[in-house]
Amino acid sequence: MATALEKPPVVAEQTPTAGPRTGFRKYWHLYAAISPFYLLFLAFGLIPVGFSLYLSFHRWDGLGSMEWAGLSQYRYLLSDSDFWSSIGNTVIIWALATFPMIFLAMVTAVMLNSAVRFKNVYRFAYFLPNVTSVVAVAIVFGSVFSTNFGLMNALLQAVGLDQVAWLNTPWGIKVAIATLMTWQWTGYNAIIFLAGLQTIPSELYEAARVDGAGPVETFFRITLPQLRPTLLFVLVVSTVTGLQSFTEAQVLLQNTSNDSTFSGGPGHAGRTMVLYFFQQTFDNNDFGYGAAVAWGIFLVVVLFSIINWRLVQRRGEE
């Protein structure tokens, strides 16, 4: 780091990108320009995160005095079957949404890449689901999956199948939430894949054609390997956001329980990790345990991100 003893060289003022180091006074305006973010982060990021770690070793209802609890919150977390089942719910919903979504998005992107006409119209329409609020969309999907008057059941009835109490059964709830997520994110990811596809040099495709490769072979030999960085990006973002899903399940299922809007529906089948966090914190006023749950969620998300990263990386080395 710079010290006050260093002589401020004259050139520092003239070359902005390569100025030698000197004292704080010379650069105060630069520090001032970046300070808002760091100050806000200190106040609403770093201090709260530190405090939440501290809190997770205590018992506190938010009003009375804090009581030291040692590791007992975490010990309870490990044995808390509700927390484990919320992990299970989250992962199942995430998988039900993410894999079809990535598949559909990739197919859509490949098709968009080869379609010449109306490309912008398609891109606009496919992106539309992603800009709409999750709350509004969840309300609409709630009516699509409604047992009494839902469109899904009307469709089933029309083709002579039995109706399903979508928002009343464990799998129905998960499928409904996953469908919503898939609908909202497929187009978004298709556009990201499309951007990735457009960076693949056309010589590669020409070489494949010269070698007599069919479209399927071309896809697996050229498109997919070239798309790996984009796939990694999409997978990591989907994991980080999907494992922290909250609004979809909360809005879809908030009517199903009288005592908590964070219940996650009948049998808590739609109670994701973050819903469980909100329930423990703001319904039960158990701030200490809520903090421990938040750290538990953080660990699960980190773990899954590492697994994702490894999977995609290893496939790349083969």
Place this chain on the structure above:
Amino acid sequence: MASIKGTRSRGIALHAVLVIGLLLSAFPFYWAVIMSTHTATEIFSYPPKLLPGSHFLQNVRSLFDNVDFFGSMLNSLLVASSVTFLVLLFDSLAAFVFAKFEFPGRRLLFGLLMLIFMVPTQLAIIPQFVMMAKIGWIGSMTALIVPAAANAFGIFWMRQYMRSAIHDELLDASRIDGANFLRQYWHVALPVVRPGLAFLGIFTFMGTWNDYAWPLVALTNPDNVTLQVALSQLNGVHGTTDYGMVMTGALLALVPLLIVFAIGAKQIIGDLGKGAVK
């Protein structure tokens, strides 16, 4: 000849599949229109209505009777535009510094920024709530605006943009003309990066407009909430009875977003991919 024919029919098949995807994307919007133009009784009848009805205005009227729709929309507008303005100002200032200037601690501070990018929000929610309750921000829009006034994503994104968009020669020339840091920012940097600001601005506005989890717990006065929270209240209380009204609310809440998106779609869709493949 045959191959041309083959290409054409393949093209038609391609567009047929793409149009199906397009209809699936658009269908929930259409469905919301259908539901918001029918009475609750009509909605509950079988077979389901597939064409718009004639009760839209009645639904709008009962929506306005049941919830302070415009009040909460004004709150959402206030929060989203304040956050957008502040984010554009603070993020572009910081991004300009990180993109074009050398100073002690630069690498460290930027590394820290990237680390912050990854910290999940739940970890901060409880202490934030407690802190804001202490200083009296809970229940007011300040609780939503101030913590969101600058963010790591925007600084990172703008920095990438500014590195290539602003030429060093321009900065050098302005310095020789005697321009100080703020003048360079205002007269050299900002005019060049206007498209980047448009992307970040629209992105921030839409994201803030759609925020739900934090407003849900931070806005403790049920009469003074943002649109998303008001919608959710409406769904929670009336969801099982007056679906036409709830759906009208959902539909009307989408309108401002669709307008913003229609204005900025080209920018958003064009720039979104750039960050991912770089």
